[in-house]
Amino acid sequence: MGNKRCWKLVHPSGTGMLLKTLLITSVLGWAKCQESQSMTPEEKIVIRDQIIEMFDHAYGSYMKYAYPADELMPLSCRGRVRGQEPNRGDIDDSLGKFSLTLIDTLDTLVVLNKLDEFEDAVRKAVTDVRLDNDVVVSVFETNIRVLGGLLGAHVMADLLQQRGERMQWYRDELLHMAKELGHRLLPAFNTTSGLPYPKVNLRYGVLNPLSRTGTESDTCTACAGTMILEFAALSRLSGEAVFEEHARKALDVLWQRRQRGSDLVGTVINIHNEEWVRRDSGVGAGIDSYYEYLMKAYILLGDNVFLERFNVHYSAIMKYISQPPLLLNVHMHNPTVSVRSWMDSLLAFFPGLQVLRGDLKPAIETHEMLYQVTKQHKFLPEAFTTEFRVHWGQHLLRPEFAESTYYLYKATADPYYLRVGQSIVEKLNAYARVPCGFAAVQDVRTGTHEDRMDSFFLAEMFKYLYLLFSEKSQLPIDIDDYIFTTEAHLLPVSLSTTQPPCQGNNTETVPGSQEEDLFTHSCPSMETLFPNNPTFAKTIRDSYKYLTGVGRAFHPLPVREIELPLHDNGMEPVEFLKSMGISLTPLNEVMAGDTRSRKEHKGVYRVKLVAEVSHTLEEEEVVPHVVQLISPPFLGRTVLTAGPAKFGMDLTKQEHGVKGSVMKASPYTACGPIDNTVELKGHIALALRGDCMFAVKARWLQEAGAIGVIFIDHREGSNSKETPLFQMVGDGDSTEDITLPLVFLFSQEGALLTAALEEHHNVDVLLLPKERQLGHDKTEKPVSINIKLHLAEEGELEEVSSRRPTLEFILEEQEMLLKEEEEEELRGQQQHPQQQFCSEETENDRTALGSADSSQNANSNSGPDANP
Numbered sequence: 001m002g003n004k005r006c007w008k009l010v011h012p013s014g015t016g017m018l019l020k021t022l023l024i025t026s027v028l029g030w031a032k033c034q035e036s037q038s039m040t041p042e043e044k045i046v047i048r049d050q051i052i053e054m055f056d057h058a059y060g061s062y063m064k065y066a067y068p069a070d071e072l073m074p075l076s077c078r079g080r081v082r083g084q085e086p087n088r089g090d091i092d093d094s095l096g097k098f099s100l101t102l103i104d105t106l107d108t109l110v111v112l113n114k115l116d117e118f119e120d121a122v123r124k125a126v127t128d129v130r131l132d133n134d135v136v137v138s139v140f141e142t143n144i145r146v147l148g149g150l151l152g153a154h155v156m157a158d159l160l161q162q163r164g165e166r167m168q169w170y171r172d173e174l175l176h177m178a179k180e181l182g183h184r185l186l187p188a189f190n191t192t193s194g195l196p197y198p199k200v201n202l203r204y205g206v207l208n209p210l211s212r213t214g215t216e217s218d219t220c221t222a223c224a225g226t227m228i229l230e231f232a233a234l235s236r237l238s239g240e241a242v243f244e245e246h247a248r249k250a251l252d253v254l255w256q257r258r259q260r261g262s263d264l265v266g267t268v269i270n271i272h273n274e275e276w277v278r279r280d281s282g283v284g285a286g287i288d289s290y291y292e293y294l295m296k297a298y299i300l301l302g303d304n305v306f307l308e309r310f311n312v313h314y315s316a317i318m319k320y321i322s323q324p325p326l327l328l329n330v331h332m333h334n335p336t337v338s339v340r341s342w343m344d345s346l347l348a349f350f351p352g353l354q355v356l357r358g359d360l361k362p363a364i365e366t367h368e369m370l371y372q373v374t375k376q377h378k379f380l381p382e383a384f385t386t387e388f389r390v391h392w393g394q395h396l397l398r399p400e401f402a403e404s405t406y407y408l409y410k411a412t413a414d415p416y417y418l419r420v421g422q423s424i425v426e427k428l429n430a431y432a433r434v435p436c437g438f439a440a441v442q443d444v445r446t447g448t449h450e451d452r453m454d455s456f457f458l459a460e461m462f463k464y465l466y467l468l469f470s471e472k473s474q475l476p477i478d479i480d481d482y483i484f485t486t487e488a489h490l491l492p493v494s495l496s497t498t499q500p501p502c503q504g505n506n507t508e509t510v511p512g513s514q515e516e517d518l519f520t521h522s523c524p525s526m527e528t529l530f531p532n533n534p535t536f537a538k539t540i541r542d543s544y545k546y547l548t549g550v551g552r553a554f555h556p557l558p559v560r561e562i563e564l565p566l567h568d569n570g571m572e573p574v575e576f577l578k579s580m581g582i583s584l585t586p587l588n589e590v591m592a593g594d595t596r597s598r599k600e601h602k603g604v605y606r607v608k609l610v611a612e613v614s615h616t617l618e619e620e621e622v623v624p625h626v627v628q629l630i631s632p633p634f635l636g637r638t639v640l641t642a643g644p645a646k647f648g649m650d651l652t653k654q655e656h657g658v659k660g661s662v663m664k665a666s667p668y669t670a671c672g673p674i675d676n677t678v679e680l681k682g683h684i685a686l687a688l689r690g691d692c693m694f695a696v697k698a699r700w701l702q703e704a705g706a707i708g709v710i711f712i713d714h715r716e717g718s719n720s721k722e723t724p725l726f727q728m729v730g731d732g733d734s735t736e737d738i739t740l741p742l743v744f745l746f747s748q749e750g751a752l753l754t755a756a757l758e759e760h761h762n763v764d765v766l767l768l769p770k771e772r773q774l775g776h777d778k779t780e781k782p783v784s785i786n787i788k789l790h791l792a793e794e795g796e797l798e799e800v801s802s803r804r805p806t807l808e809f810i811l812e813e814q815e816m817l818l819k820e821e822e823e824e825e826l827r828g829q830q831q832h833p834q835q836q837f838c839s840e841e842t843e844n845d846r847t848a849l850g851s852a853d854s855s856q857n858a859n860s861n862s863g864p865d866a867n868p
Contacts, residue, residue, distance in 0.1 A: 039418045047422055048469040054429065054438075055112060055462040058453065061437035062101050068128055070100035074437035075451040082135065086747075089669055089690020089714035093138035094145065094455075096202055099129050104145045104455035106153035107490050108463050110160075113476050119166055122157055125150075126173040131181050134203045136213045139188045139196050140223040144289075144487040145455055147185070147230045150178040151237070152489030159477065179238050182231065186246065194249035195224045195271040215672050218268050218277045218692075224250045225290030226486060228297045228306075233491045251297075254290065255309055263316035264332040265290070278693075279733065280339045282321055282329035284347035289486040291317070292353055299356070300483050302496035314357060324362050325369035325544050326386060340729075342391040345380040348400035349486075352407035360411060364537050367404050368544040371420055374401065376548045377444045378427050388548040393443035393724065394715075397432060397453070399460035399488070406464040414537045421468045428461075442715070448722045450715065460488040622725045623652060624770040625743050627710060629756060630659070631764035636774045638756070640749040641720040642710070642767075645728040645742035647735035648698060649708075657768025658708050658741045660684040662757055665704075670697040674704035681705030684765060686754065689744075690714040695730045698738045708741045708767055712750030719748035741767050 058072075066072035069079025082095040094100065103125055109118035154174035161167040187205035188196040198219040201211035227247040235244035257274050258265050259281075267286035268278035283291060291313055298307035320335035321327055327347050328338045348370050354363035373388050374380055380401055383391035402424050409417035431447060432438045438457065439449035467479060482490040492498075622643065629638040644651065651657060663683035666676040671692035674680060685706040687697050694711060701709050711728070728744055745753065757763050766774065 037414075037416045037419055039415045039422075044418070044469045047425060048466060050425060050429075051462060051465045051469065052112060054425070054433075055108075055458070055466075057433070058437050058462070059105060059109075059117075059458055062105075062453070062458070065436055067102060067124075068099045070095040070097065071455060072101065072437050072453045073451045074434050074439040074453045075449060077436040080452070086716050087668075087688065087714065088716060089688050090138070090692075091690060091714065093136065093199060094141040096131075096135045096137040096142060096146070097133045098131055098146060099125065100145060101455040101458060103129065103149040103153070104459040104487065106149055107156050108459055108488075110156040110476060111463050111479075111490075112466050115160065115166060115476065118153075118156065118160075122153060122167070122170070122174065125153070126177070129177070131177060131184060132203050134201065134210075136199050136201050136211070138223075139185055139198060139200050140220075140226060142181070142200075143185060143227055143230050144485060144489075145459070147178055147181050147234065148485045148487050148489040149459065150174050150181065151230060151233050151491065152485070154178060154237070155482075155490060155492055156477070175237055178234055179240070182234050182238075182240075182243050186242065189246045189250070191271050193271055193274050194246070194253050195219060195269065195274070196227070196246075196250060197271060198223055217270055217272060217672075219271050220268050220286040221254060221265050222285075222287055222289045224269070224271075225254050226293050228293050229300055229483070229485050229491060232297070232301055233495060236495050251294075251306075251309075258313075259332040262320060262332055262335040263312050264320065264330070264335055265313075266332050276332070279332045280329045281332040281335070282347065283317060283327050283350045284329070284344040288346050288349060292349065292486055295353060295356055296483050296485075300491055300493055300495055310357075314359075318359075318362070322362055322366075325365040325547065327366060328386070342383050342385045344383045344392075345395075345398055346400060348380060348398070349403055352400075352404035355404075355407040355411045360408075360537075361540055363404070363408060364412075364540045365544055367401075367408055368541045369547055370401055370404075372544065372546070372548045374423070374427070378431055378447075379441060379444050381444050390443075390445055390724075392726065393441075393445050394450070395441040395444050396450075397428070397438060397440055397457045397461060399456060399464055402461055402464045402468075403484075403488070406468045408537075409468055412537045416537065416541070418468065421465060425465060442718060443723050445724060446722055451717060456487060463488045622727055624725060625651060626766075626768060626770045626773050627743060627745060627749075627753060628766040628768070628773050629753070629763060630766055630774065631661075631760070631762065633760075634756070634763075636766075638752070639773055640745055640753060641725070641770065642743035642745050642749070643725040643727060645694065645744070647695065647728075647730045647742070648738045649741040651741050651743075651767060652769050654741070654768065655772075657766045657772065658684070659764065659766050660707050662686055662710070662753065662763045662765055663706075664754075664757070665701060665706075670700050672700065674700055677704040682707060684708040684710060684767070686710050686712060686750075686757070688712055688714055693730070694728045694742070695733075695735050695738060698735075698740055698742055702738060702740050706740060709743075710750075710753070710765075710767070711742065711744045712754070713745065713747045716747055718746040720746050743767055 061074065061077075062072040065077045066079030069081045071080040072078075073080050073085075080095065082092055082097060102121060106118065106121055106125065109115070109121060151174075154172065157167050157170045157174060158172075161170050184202050184205075185200060187207070188198075188200040190206060191197065196219065197206050197214065198216050199213045200206055201208070201213055204211040206214040228244070228251060231243035231247035235241050253274060254265060254269070257269065257276070262281075264281040265287060266276035266279040266281055269276055278286070281287065291310065294306050294310035294313065297303065298310065316335070320330050327343060327350060329340050329343075331337050331339050351363035351367040351370075354360070354366075370380060373384055376388060377384075377390060379395040380398065381390045381392060382394040382396070385391050402421065405417050405420050405424070408414070409421070428438060432441060432449075434449065437453050440452045440454070442448045442450040467475075472479065477490075481492055481494065483493055485491060625642040625644050627640040627642050628636055629640075630636050649658070661683050663676075663680050663685060665674055665680060665685045665687045667674075668686075668688045669691040670685070670687040680701070681704065683706060685701045685704075685708070687701060687709060689711050697711070698709055723746060726744075728742060730738075753763070753765075
């Protein structure tokens with residue numbers, strides 16, 4: 001077949017298209033039509049068996065290599081024990097030395113019909129797990145994972161015992177453990193507001209001198225508002241009203257503190273004075289499960305006040321935050337203003353919540369957008385921009401997208417969602433599976449793994465995937481009798497009738513009347529929503545099917561084509577065009593199987609493409625910075641690549657950077673008052689990422705007298721070679737008060753710096769852009785450009801070409817001329833126009849003559865003009 005391809009530029013036929021923008025898109029690959037969406041029962045069985053095998057691999061690896069540790073480290077094939085591994089900051093607050101993964105997985109074993117394994121795991125939990133450890137844990141994570149896991153497992157154990165088949169030895173031991181844990185969490189609610197502290201010591205509580213916590217003043221909205229399901233269930237199963245009372249009180253405060261004009265809530269609130277600390281509002285991280293628990297508290301408890309509150313919030317969300325298919329963060333006091341241009345992966349739960357609300361159309365739209373992002377990046381990145389590029393590349397095997405897929409399939413019975421689920425299964429096996437389990441992906445762009453397998457992977461992901469491919473008759477329980485907590489633990493909806501609410505559990509009602517719609521007080525009805533239209537979901541999806549450009553099918557329009565037969569080898573004109581921002585599509589990819597468009601052109605067409613050059617970046621540029629060790633014995637030879645910040649001192653404007661001695665902050669996370677202010681004053685502070693926002697740390701360190709800050713990543717093994725740099729962002733509010741220089745080191749580079757500090761005690765460093773590091777030869781900075789292309793008729797070329805450099809494509813009946821010309825009027829220089837000719841061949845054998853000096857042509861014009 002040779003080494004040549006035909007490329008084509010396409011423009012619509014017709015006249016009168018004077019100087020209209022011509023869009024030339026780059027297509028990396030063309031997907032064929034998707035497979036038939038229907039799925040046979042046999043196919044579903046095969047996939048369900050595959051899911052069971054995957055679960056066995058993950059759970060078996062945890063039990064073999066990690067138990068009784070809290071979590072499995074799938075790359076190291078050992079357990080993660082808190083205090084024995086490097087501190088990861090707030091991530092480790094989920095670990096309480098209570099065999100977290102075992103407890104979080106208990107009711108999954110029942111759903112997957114692994115009843116023998118369930119009984120064995122319950123015996124282990126009852127015998128081995130202690131809840132009185134001297135460990136500071138997250139109240140939120142411990143509630144949803146451990147308390148929820150114990151309650152869900154108790155409900156399952158009680159059900160199996162009542163059937164008389166197994167668990168006959170069981171005497172409510174899991175419920176007793178849940179009650180003990182509930183009492184160990186209660187000290188967190190000892191605040192004047194009723195909002196809980198974010199952390200608690202399992203043995204010493206919050207205010208005890210030995211607790212090592214209680215200094216925190218802020219908590220996230222979801223952290224305070226995601227207690228009601230577990231605490232109410234515990235109250236109603238144990239008869240102790242105190243748990244439900246505290247959870248309701250916290251919800252009352254959040255409701256009272258909503259912004260009355262927009263009915264939105266912020267992300268972080270002060271637990272003492274009830275003032276908002278972060279006022280950005282969305283449905284993702286920091287707020288997500290607050291909204292979820294309002295709706296589900298109504299379903300579980302039958303209390304109308306929760307539904308009324310949810311409906312008020314939901315109307316505000318759909319008015320300000322939902323911009324289908326996007327879900328954007330806005331300012332709660334000025335909700336018409338978006339506060340950031342990216343979305344986080346946790347919002348993937350929201351289409352599932354919209355299904356419960358009965359609002360299927362936006363659920364389908366947002367889910368389809370998320371699916372397109374997964375097709376582009378294999379997994380949902382931890383955060384991605386509104387243009388669907390990666391913002392934070394990490395993927396922690398989060399289950400929210402699978403959860404929404406399950407809900408949409410239950411609501412629509414559309415087999416399309418089975419295919420989506422199938423893709424999740426395939427990608428997990430292809431890109432996350434390792435010999436000792438499944439590993440999180442450190443960056444979806446590189447595919448590198450991270451040595452962690454969070455407990456929610458077993459608690460949620462396999463539950464939703466298994467249910468997606470199972471019929472009700474194949475399950476050991478009637479799944480419709482239960483509500484899923486945010487950790488997918490199962491609580492019986494019968495609690496609202498079989499277990500009456502405890503006295504004193506009245507919750508403030510919603511004042512005033514709220515505009516209601518069809519589903520304000522009822523569940524969705526397919527017949528009402530979409531009568532006689534079984535393809536409604538497809539109709540909605542089709543508008544967003546190629547949102548990210550991946551898999552776009554080619555639908556030929558009436559066109560006149562310019563075909564450029566070009567070589568693949570060397571720096572050919574196609575590469576030159578690509579360097580200028582013009583991308584061409586291979587003809588054999590576009591026209592494969594389409595003979596209708598392969599026809600001879602009649603007449604002569606002349607097209608002039610005018611390139612308007614501007615110094616505009618396609619993506620926001622991240623300027624690499626460095627931490628250069630300059631004191632003996634390093635003397636500038638040790639240089640650590642660092643990321644910059646979008647706030648604080650702009651080091652690119654500091655000619656010689658910022659010099660100082662390094663000092664570790666205490667506490668290392670710098671999320672509160674600094675203990676070693678005397679030692680830190682006048683030094684560059686080292687602080688660990690995690691527990692709070694970068695801006696919060698910077699303010700505490702600036703107040704302590706630091707002259708700069710080096711943040712070190714808490715993710716073990718991260719490094720600048722494998723993970724792209726990013727810019728640290730603020731907390732959603734103004735950061736003009738922060739004047740310190742701030743840089744970020746990944747953990748491997750950070751380890752080199754901390755090791756140097758431990759060995760030499762006094763280490764001087766320079767913080768500055770990489771291109772200005774000592775001993776670094778300055779090189780010319782490459783320039784990125786965008787090119788706007790216009791279409792002009794032949795008679796109108798002279799006026800344009802007299803003002804700016806032009807790139808000209810000429811099509812003759814049997815000949816193609818590619819000519820780059822620079823007009824003498826603009827340049828006043830001798831021109832050396834170079835031409836490339838090619839001949840059109842037959843339809844079945846398109847070959848071309850290639851110019852021998854095409855690479856010279858490209859190289860001689862590689863420098864764009866900044867002032868066209």
